[in-house]
Amino acid sequence: MDPYPFPPPALDPSNNEKYHQAIKAHSDKLISLANESKINYNHALKSVDPAKNSISFLALLVFASENPKDVHPAELSDHIIRFLVSFDPRQVRYGGPSFINICNTLLTPHLSSIAIDAVAMALQKLDPSGSVLTLAHVSLVETAVRTYDTESISLLDVISKKILFYPGMLNQVPKGTLAADMSLPAPHFMTSNSGLNPNVKPSDVIRYDYFCGMIYLMRRDWQGAYDCWMRCATHPSKDGGVSQVMVNAYKKLSLMSLLLKGRAVKLPSGMSGSAKRVYDIMGKPYTGLAALFEAMNAKALIKHANDCQKIWDQDQNLSMVTECLASYQKWKIIDLRDIYTKVFLSEVRSQTQSAITGQELASEDEVEELVTDMISSGMLRGHLGTTDGSRTYLEFLPENPALSEEQYYEELVASSQRLKLVEPLWRMADDRVSTSKEHIKHLVRMEYNTKKRGNTTGFSAGFMDPGFEDPMEDEDLMGDSY
Template identity: 35%
Template sequence: MEEATSILLGFPPEADISNDDFYDQAVNIHIKQVEHLLSAKKTTVSGEDAVKILKLLDPAVHSISYLAILDSLSTYDGLSHEDRGRALIDFFLNFDPRQIRYVGSMFSLGLNRISTDSFPLPHDVKVSLIAGAILKIDPTGSMLTSHHLALVNLAYETDTAEYAFDVLDKQIVYFPGMSRNQGDKYKCDMSLPPTDYITPETGLTTRLDIQPTLEYDLLSGLLYCSRAQWAKACAAFERVITHPTRDGGVSTIMTDAYNKWLLVNLLVNGHTPEMPTHIGTAAKKAYETLSKPYAAVASHFDAMAALPLKEEVERQGETWSNDQNTGLVQQVLAAHQKWQIMDLRNVYSKVAIADIRQTTCSAETGDALPSDEEVEKLIQGMIVSGMLKGMIEKPADKPPYLTFLSESEELSESEYKHHIASAVQTLTELEAMYKTTNARLSTNPYWIKHLIREQKREKENAGQEPPTFDDQIEDEDLMSGVTTGRL
């Protein structure tokens, strides 16, 4: 046990490990020693000894050793579920991401164990641990991994959406399998972009084809819907419907997302959205053909015709149920009168509550609200939620009325500073992403081929505008380093 303890506590060494060359050599030697020590055929470390050693290790300092011991104890009955759970929590809260780049497969295995139904942790803790681990490995959150999909699936199935939002709110730019340009840098170089160390080869992710990528965005949209974050849901669904496909057509999951995108847009903007310009002609026709019931709802919503909207929704009840969109459709009905009130801003600066009651109608019932008090309650809810900027005034000698306030916001000095700091941070992150993407494209054969074709077309067409890069992506380009509709 003494020899085992010496090996497992032997990394990191006391010497300066800021030098990447020295660190890389030391960590690889340590991994070989640990693998030899814990080899299933040669190990002399009993389960009881491993439990004792685990208590001596600090997961923040001895991350590789701690994870290796935990892995060796995965089938040991002498470690209780509670102790196993505490050890895993301790590890995933404190691990050193620099070390973990070298043991990605073992790390991923441990992370996968957390998401299983049999693992003894509350659902919210599981989701929090997975989300925290993803962002610790990649603080930018810009690289989609197989763990992202496990995260959204678990959060959706267990209704723990809010614990996943720190990951979901990040802008995805990179995907597994994108061409890399690591050069002579080591995995331990903390300046590396995520594409250079989060790869199927390092084990920190598996390969993802188009289907799981679309599933991630669809489930992200559903999670945002579950917490009424409609604008974010709309953006997630739009990423699905604009995803490039081999033949320019649409899949079932894309059509499902389009239906939800239409409905959520009604909630966010109060009218039927324009189809994104970068959707191809074939895809547009397919969406229009396959989503006619939803287009009919949107048309009635635009016309501010509450009763026809209600009747259309009731007539297509089976459709909403089969598509699992009944809840969203009910949200649309409930929002319709709110948008009728919002449209009054275009005509009035002030309007009596009684007039609002007479001129608007509930799409849920097909009738006006039963009292002015119900109208007041509806408007107050809109004001509190931030949907409507206004105030209800009740003068002593006059009926109550709604005053619409200016939509523009005057920021305080502290708020202005916060916005500036946030913008600077965003630009800094985008600069790093731009440099990585530019380096990747500069060596990508498909991009180079595109540039050559474009130069030829410019000469042949005498200055006429050539087709866009999107239009020329070939089948094999889709998930092999050239992905559109995201940047």
């Protein structure tokens, strides 16, 4: 069917330059093909192999989606899924915005579980490092949350990757970079200029983290949800900017901190002051709940939770608050490890209260059941024992057991391997920043200022006071993050 097959048989795939020129020429021809001839897309999609002729297949998918009369939507979805699970990532790097568009086309509620799997796998295939955010990421997580389809392993693989780069970064691609080069790091080919990754907006970045948090919440992965909402609530801001989704994330973060750590959330010191002020005001009921959670007064906690029920409901946090109340007594038992090495269950019973009933547990058996559950779930390190007089007690074990020399060595080696992986990322960021015009201008200005103040002595000689026109940051981006 394809009169201009790609890749042509004579093309040497190891030559990036030639590959680049050939696929560029092929893309131009595909556009003219769409404009000039009448194609039966249904037939064409069946006859082209998406794994071998990915770029052509992608073009056909786009043309077909623009002409819905030719291909039935269900069939089109099948073709998209077939493409997403089998495409050649090298060709798709030249696919422009089409790839993201067809991902978004597929992510509709009625196809959610297959679509989520397919898009998640496709995103991983295109960028195995998973370090660049695309609009398809945002649609993927939003669809997953809205359709409650959060069980996909591929989806979890996507959201567990750390997003470190965003399209539209200044000086993102070094000169002479060819997308055909398979050794390129993701930020160098997933760019807005190539059309593969259209620019995202600040709200997309915030929403991505927010929805990732929701996915972790649905999977009951408290640590994952905590990290995502922390990123969301501490998103950098300028001119006092704070968004509603950030506030929502902060509210959920406050509750998640209670579930995960049994303590009120502590925001990093370097974050935006306006955001902190807004959270203080809008998150008052949550701060109050956290303060009561930390105290030893279950009845007051229950009263506050009941008084603010409407607020929890409006914020869609009622089930999280209920979960917090259920975990209250568990955290109070964990707190006992700071006081006791061994304690009778009767004392555990008398010293802790349930935040569901506001009372002590009815019997020692109930305490035993609760503690057993905590130990088996890994929440508490300890074990139950019985004395000669048949009294049951709880013995707390150290939180971090001592490692043997071999184990410690292995941990250190693993950590250093992980740090080595970070190094090229830093180098890439360093190259990007150090070759930018603005950075060079800044360096020249700094040098000029140093020379100008060179004659002065002491502290002022090395002190770089920002120029009148220098932009002042709203917050310390390099301050402690967590």
